[in-house]
Amino acid sequence: MKKQFAVIGLGRFGGSICRSLTNNDMDVLAIDSDEDRVNEFSSIATHAVIADATDESVLKSLGVRNFDHVIVAIGDNIQASILTTLILKELGVAHITVKAQNDYHEKVLRKIGADRIVHPERDMGQRIAHNIMSNNVLDYLELSDEHSIVELIASKKMHDRTLIELDVRANYGCNVMAIKRNDDIVVSPQATHTIREGDILIVIGADNDISRLEKHLLMD
Template sequence: MSKGNFAVIGLGRFGSSVARTLINLGHDVLGIDKDEKKVEELSNILTHVIVADSKKEEVLQKIGIRNFDTVIVAIGHDLEANILTTVLLSQFGIKNIIAKASSDIHGDVLLRVGATKVVFPERDMGEKIGKGICSGNFLDFIDISPEYSVVEVIAPKRFLNKSLGSLNLRPKYEISVLAIKKRDRILVAPGANDIVEDGDLLVVIGENNKLSTCFEI
């Protein structure tokens, strides 16, 4: 893939995840958010970051938004900002506008006002988790927020006969193992030296997308 020039508007969990992924793939990424703290957190990671209100036409013009190949509208909770930003990007003639939607109706509105593609990250991840449960990977889960879950999962073959510490689940996936259910006992708050064995069930907590990646749903 050739190097692209992307802007991500809205640096919450979804937006920051998209922005980090694009950077890791070697693309240039401008991150935009009204929240100075969110912008600061990504200031040393993204190519450029700006504190700005994307609902204002003059702000987008000053940023030079027309210079970007693709703009991702990742604004989540502010529906007005999400839609108005998409409208303005369309008026600026942005070729690829990928917008985050929270419902089918919301997605339809975004397409009507200029989005070229609509994504449903929360719904799609929920479907992915559901498929994992049906496939037998996840035995049970508790949805504790739109982004986080506690799940009980069969220990994957690649985990067997390895210590928790050697699996590096926290550094790699930001996942914590709360307990290991063995055939004859339960290890609560297991340590780094505890070994994962055939037949073990792991009770873990983490972001849904990280859980999905780690356990290969």
């Protein structure tokens, strides 16, 4: 069975999630208090309704408790975001993801039990910063405040050298989880695996260690 999602708040972030879920053939209930936004998504989401998400009776009537995952993407109204999240927890929603405006907002959301908290602007800023620091960084995914996964394009410095020669783990404290070359991918590559310039390395490690690796092996 397809998972059912509800997206509360149809601004830039919530709208983007709504579109992506719908494009992946998921059932999506789109909720916003703004009539124009709801009208915009009426032809995109499975259902789109004008509603005040801070009203428990309204959320109950919409059957939100039965959804697999609810995304709270309310814009600048931190109070509404917190209250909506609290109501969703009390209703017993299985999984709740909430957009946080700042660190204080995140602390409150954690205390009331949000399952996942995202900082779209901050996270995107970090990804862009890593991408523009080096043309060899394809993508960057934050796992925690201190650890990340990054996709790196192997540089000339790494060409025709094995993993054991580079000794990424000992020298930089990072692990190469996989290597992609054209359409081929090697998961958990052996130490004797030879890297070619242009290979894509999926690396996991502490942010400081990844930064050292980028500086020494990727930047000229």
